[in-house]
Amino acid sequence: MTRKVDGLYLCEECHLLYKEEHWAQKCEEWCRERRSCNLEITKHAVNKSELTL
Numbered sequence: 039m040t041r042k043v044d045g046l047y048l049c050e051e052c053h054l055l056y057k058e059e060h061w062a063q064k065c066e067e068w069c070r071e072r073r074s075c076n077l078e079i080t081k082h083a084v085n086k087s088e089l090t091l
């Protein structure tokens with residue numbers, strides 16, 4: 039399951055953050071099945087350096 043963190047959605051497989059839940063879910067499904075990253079999905083991830091934690 040994707041986890042919501044500070045208003046963002048976390049892929050628990052690769053720990054990328056997404057603003058939209060559906061991308062986090064796609065990422066998690068992909069990561070779990072393929073054990074690799076899909077650029078078409080990860081390009082939607084939030085850049086961690088843009089976050090103010």
Ligand SMILES: [Zn+2]
Nearest residue numbers: 049052065069
């Ligand atoms: Zn992922």
